[in-house]
Amino acid sequence: EAGVAQSPRYKIIEKRQSVAFWCNPISGHATLYWYQQILGQGPKLLIQFQNNGVVDDSQLPKDRFSAERLKGVDSTLKIQPAKLEDSAVYLCASSFQGPAYNEQFFGPGTRLTVL
């Protein structure tokens, strides 16, 4: 079974530039998550999709971050414009259904450095 795929693995940009990350979840997984992990911290949920609908985006900085999940499969997360404090690892995860009873599987992450 293929795991969660993410690209790119690394990205370096200057502040005020824009950047996009891509995620392909495990086949058949209805729920997709984007997390932000700052060095030395646990991951923080940014947005959670159930199929192609948003379940929770309460911690997503909506003035600069956006995400979509077209056709309930792949997802993209965009930052525009980036700030220095956005430097972090962005993790995508998926689960068969919601997190209450289902194990989450994570991709390798994208390490973003904003200069």
Next chain:
Amino acid sequence: KQEVTQIPAALSVPEGENLVLNCSFTDSAIYNLQWFRQDPGKGLTSLLLIQSSQREQTSGRLNASLDKSSGRSTLYIAASQPGDSATYLCAVPTQGGSEKLVFGKGTKLTVNP
């Protein structure tokens, strides 16, 4: 608001030693608790998921226990190996709403040969 704490923040042990990692949570109304491993520069690997109705789960040299009433979980690693060196994180889904996972900051384990 659910808060998850992991103690210690870092642990260094000699190879072969048995060890215990601790995780505590403030709201005992949880569906399950999940333990993850994270290697440097990598994503998270799921190790064990314990449902709220279970007391423990085992996978190879790993054993995770859950005591909901006291808000605690432990991850026991038997006969540690240098390859076990990584950061170990625990997480619980919040009750209600999106049931999003709340993570601890992790315990960084180093197993010395």
